[in-house]
Amino acid sequence: FLTHKVAGPLHNIATTCGRIRDDHLPPVLRQLRRGDELQSFHSQFAEMYAALRTRAVADVAILDKAIAAIEAQVTRSPELDLVLAELREQRIRKQISLQPTPN
Numbered sequence: 001f002l003t004h005k006v007a008g009p010l011h012n013i014a015t016t017c018g019r020i021r022d023d024h025l026p027p028v029l030r031q032l033r034r035g036d037e038l039q040s041f042h043s044q045f046a047e048m049y050a051a052l053r054t055r056a057v058a059d060v061a062i063l064d065k066a067i068a069a070i071e072a073q074v075t076r077s078p079e080l081d082l083v084l085a086e087l088r089e090q091r092i093r094k095q096i097s098l099q100p101t102p103n
Helices: 002-021 039-071 080-098
Strands: none
Touching: 002 039, 039 080
């Protein structure tokens, strides 16, 4: 019983670490069950996760602004077009990372 109350939260945290490693930051972080151990650690972990996700959302907004500014240029150099393509690809990667993932 006690092992389950520790192993479950550790599995939850390890799964989330794997998702972060794989650049997946879905909007909802799985919560621990009532009575599980590691509640205070998980609370701090959840705050870190929320901060990472907030930064990723802010990155998308900055990329949107940069892309719009470059696209507004009437004439662009080929180099700037390459940068624009890279920014678009990065925005797509960031947007995908913020999508919900299947359990």
